[in-house]
Amino acid sequence: MEVEHIEIADYLSRFEPFEDMPDQVVQHVASKVDAAYYKAGSDILLSGQEIHQVYFIRSGAVEIFRKNGKLYNRQGEGTIFGHMSLMMNNRVRFPARAIEDTLVYIIPENLFVQLCDEHEAFADYVGHGEQSGLRQAVSRARRSNDLMRTRIHKLISRDMVTIHQTATVFDAASRMTEQGVSSLLITNDEKPNSGVVGIITDQDLRTRFIAAALPYETPVSSIMSRDLITVDAGQYIFDAMLIMLRYNLHHLPVNRSGRTVGLIALSDLIRYESQNSLFVVARILRAQNVQELSVLQGEIESSFARMANENANSHMVGSAMTIFGRSFTLRLLELAQEELGPPPIPFCFMTLGSMARDELLPGGDQDNALILDDSFDAAIHDEYFRQMATFVSDGLAECGYPYCKGEVMATNEKWRCPKQVWVEYFDKWMDSPTRESLLHSSIFFDLDGVYGQVEWVEKLKEQIAAKARMSPAFLSAMARNALGRTPPLGFFKDFVLEQDGKHKNSLNIKQRGTAPLVSLVRVHALAVGSTAQNSFERLGDISYAKLLPAGQVEALRDAMEFMSMVRIRHQAEKIMQGTQVNNNINPEELSPFERRNLKQAFQVVSNAQKFLKFKHPGGKGHKGMG
Incomplete structure (x- = not known):
C-alpha cells in the first residue's frame, strides 16, 4: 500500500462512519478515492446535474442549498455530502458551494454502493441524509476526545x-x-x-x-x-x-x-486522562472518616471541569460524577456500620433521580431511600436504620451533596420501609395517579441499588416496567405531567428569557431543556417496558421498540447531548471562576454556532412534546389532577 493511501486511510478512520469499519476496508477505500480542490466561492455541485460520486471533506467548509436556493446546511471537516442526490436518481438535489478553500476525497458510486450493501454502520450513517447542524455539533465534540473515539x-x-x-x-x-x-x-x-x-x-x-x-x-x-x-x-x-x-x-x-x-x-x-479519576475513587474508598471524605470535594470539582474542558461527552461526565457520588455513599454506609455495628436485618440502600440515571452533575441534591427486609419491625429495627440514614445523609451534605428540599431521603421514615410496602407504593401510584404521586414520579421512577441487597431494586424495576406498560391512564397522567415545562422558544423561535430577578436575561437550561426531555423519555421508556434508567439507554430501548417516528430517537439523542454539554461547560466555567454553580445560561454569552444549535435542540424537545401529547392524550378522571 502506498504511503499516500496509508495517510488517507489513517485520516478517514478518525471519522464516522469509517471509524467503525474494519481497517482493511478503510484501506481499500483510501486506495480508490480521488482528491479534488475547490477554491472559496466555487461551485462543487449544481442543481439537476448528473452525479456518480460522493464527497468527503478533508479540509475547508461547504454550504449545501435547497433547490430553491435557500441555505440548507453548512458542513466541515470529516463530513460526507452528495450521497442523498446519488441515491435519488443520480441527480443533484442539494447544490453545494465551497465557502473556504476546500479539499475533498471523491468516493466513486460503485464503491459507495458496495459499502452500503456490505457494512450496516456505513448504510445507517448515510441513510440519515445531509447531517443537521445539531448532529454535526454532537459528532464534532465526540471526535475531538480520544477517550470517545479510540477503540479499546x-x-x-x-x-x-x-x-x-x-x-x-x-x-x-x-x-x-x-x-x-x-x-x-x-x-x-x-x-x-x-x-x-x-x-x-x-x-x-x-x-x-x-x-x-x-x-x-x-x-x-x-x-x-x-x-x-x-x-x-x-x-x-x-x-x-x-x-x-x-x-x-x-x-x-x-x-x-x-x-x-x-x-x-x-x-x-493515564495517557488519555492524565489526572485519572480512578485515583479519586480510590481515595474516596480509603477515607477513614467523614472529614477525610469532605476534603475530596475540590478534587471532584476539578475532575468535572477537566472532563468538560477535554470535551468528554455528557454520558461520560454524568456517569463519572455519578460514580463519585455512589462511592461517597458506599463509603459512608461502611463507616456507618463500623460505628453502629452490623444491620439487624437485610437491607438495600438505593439512590433515586439523576444519580440513578447516571446523569448526576454539580449542584444535584441527594435523593435516596431504604428498602428493608419484610421481617422489619419498627419497634425493634427502625432506630438502627434511622441512625444509619442520618449518618449517610449528613455525610453526603458535608461532601457537597445538599439535602433534598422535598425530603426524599432515607431519613424520612416514609422512604425507609419494607419491600412489600415499596411494591404497594408503586402499585398505588400507577393505579391511582394523583398530583402528589406524579411529583414523586420524576424521582422514584429512576432508581438504582447502591449497597446491600441490590437485587431487590432490580426486581422492583422489572415489576414497575411490567405494570406501567399495561397502565394507559397512568402513562397519560405521566405524559401530562411531563408537558408542564416547555422549551424557552418564542413565536419567532427566539429565546424566551427571565425578565427579572437575579437571573434576568437568562434561561434555565435544566428546567426548560434537559429536565423536560428526561421526563418525556421516561414516559416512552415505561410505555415500552424498559428497565433502563439512563436516558440514552432508554432511548435505545425506545428505538428498538419502534415507538417513535423514523429519525426522532436520533434527534432526541442529539438534543439531549448538545443541551447537556452546554450545561456542563457553563457549570465548569462557574467552578473555574470560583462562583456558585447554576443552570442559568445567558444566550448572548454563547457563540452564534451554539445559539443556533441550542435553538434547534429546543425545537426538537418541543416537537417531541407534541408527539407525546398525541401518543398519550390526557384522559379525564385522574384523581387529583385538576
Whole structure:
C-alpha cells in the first residue's frame, strides 16, 4: 500500500462512519478515492446535474442549498455530502458551494454502493441524509476526545500472559516477574488462548498470599479473583474507564466474540486522562472518616471541569460524577456500620433521580431511600436504620451533596420501609395517579441499588416496567405531567428569557431543556417496558421498540447531548471562576454556532412534546389532577 493511501486511510478512520469499519476496508477505500480542490466561492455541485460520486471533506467548509436556493446546511471537516442526490436518481438535489478553500476525497458510486450493501454502520450513517447542524455539533465534540473515539483494542500491545489454574502461586509470581507484568490471567487448561477463569494481581499476592503466610505450593486458583468483569474490544476507551471507575478496578480483561484476547491496566488509560479519576475513587474508598471524605470535594470539582474542558461527552461526565457520588455513599454506609455495628436485618440502600440515571452533575441534591427486609419491625429495627440514614445523609451534605428540599431521603421514615410496602407504593401510584404521586414520579421512577441487597431494586424495576406498560391512564397522567415545562422558544423561535430577578436575561437550561426531555423519555421508556434508567439507554430501548417516528430517537439523542454539554461547560466555567454553580445560561454569552444549535435542540424537545401529547392524550378522571 502506498504511503499516500496509508495517510488517507489513517485520516478517514478518525471519522464516522469509517471509524467503525474494519481497517482493511478503510484501506481499500483510501486506495480508490480521488482528491479534488475547490477554491472559496466555487461551485462543487449544481442543481439537476448528473452525479456518480460522493464527497468527503478533508479540509475547508461547504454550504449545501435547497433547490430553491435557500441555505440548507453548512458542513466541515470529516463530513460526507452528495450521497442523498446519488441515491435519488443520480441527480443533484442539494447544490453545494465551497465557502473556504476546500479539499475533498471523491468516493466513486460503485464503491459507495458496495459499502452500503456490505457494512450496516456505513448504510445507517448515510441513510440519515445531509447531517443537521445539531448532529454535526454532537459528532464534532465526540471526535475531538480520544477517550470517545479510540477503540479499546488499540490499547492491547502484547499477547496475554496466562498460567494454568493448577499452577502454584510461586510459579505465578515467577512468571509475572519473568514477563514484567503486574497481573496474570488464569486459564482452565494449558492452552494460552483457552477460557479465562480468573486473575491475580500484585495486590493479591501481597494481601491474599504473603499477608496470609500461605505456603509456596498453594494453587493459584485459591487466591485468584473469579467472576471477572470484562469489556469488549470494540468499545471505546471511555467505556473501559467507566467500568474501572464503577468497580474500582486497576486491571480489566478485554473480550472479542466472547473470548478473552487481552488485558488493559490503569496505566494504559493515564495517557488519555492524565489526572485519572480512578485515583479519586480510590481515595474516596480509603477515607477513614467523614472529614477525610469532605476534603475530596475540590478534587471532584476539578475532575468535572477537566472532563468538560477535554470535551468528554455528557454520558461520560454524568456517569463519572455519578460514580463519585455512589462511592461517597458506599463509603459512608461502611463507616456507618463500623460505628453502629452490623444491620439487624437485610437491607438495600438505593439512590433515586439523576444519580440513578447516571446523569448526576454539580449542584444535584441527594435523593435516596431504604428498602428493608419484610421481617422489619419498627419497634425493634427502625432506630438502627434511622441512625444509619442520618449518618449517610449528613455525610453526603458535608461532601457537597445538599439535602433534598422535598425530603426524599432515607431519613424520612416514609422512604425507609419494607419491600412489600415499596411494591404497594408503586402499585398505588400507577393505579391511582394523583398530583402528589406524579411529583414523586420524576424521582422514584429512576432508581438504582447502591449497597446491600441490590437485587431487590432490580426486581422492583422489572415489576414497575411490567405494570406501567399495561397502565394507559397512568402513562397519560405521566405524559401530562411531563408537558408542564416547555422549551424557552418564542413565536419567532427566539429565546424566551427571565425578565427579572437575579437571573434576568437568562434561561434555565435544566428546567426548560434537559429536565423536560428526561421526563418525556421516561414516559416512552415505561410505555415500552424498559428497565433502563439512563436516558440514552432508554432511548435505545425506545428505538428498538419502534415507538417513535423514523429519525426522532436520533434527534432526541442529539438534543439531549448538545443541551447537556452546554450545561456542563457553563457549570465548569462557574467552578473555574470560583462562583456558585447554576443552570442559568445567558444566550448572548454563547457563540452564534451554539445559539443556533441550542435553538434547534429546543425545537426538537418541543416537537417531541407534541408527539407525546398525541401518543398519550390526557384522559379525564385522574384523581387529583385538576
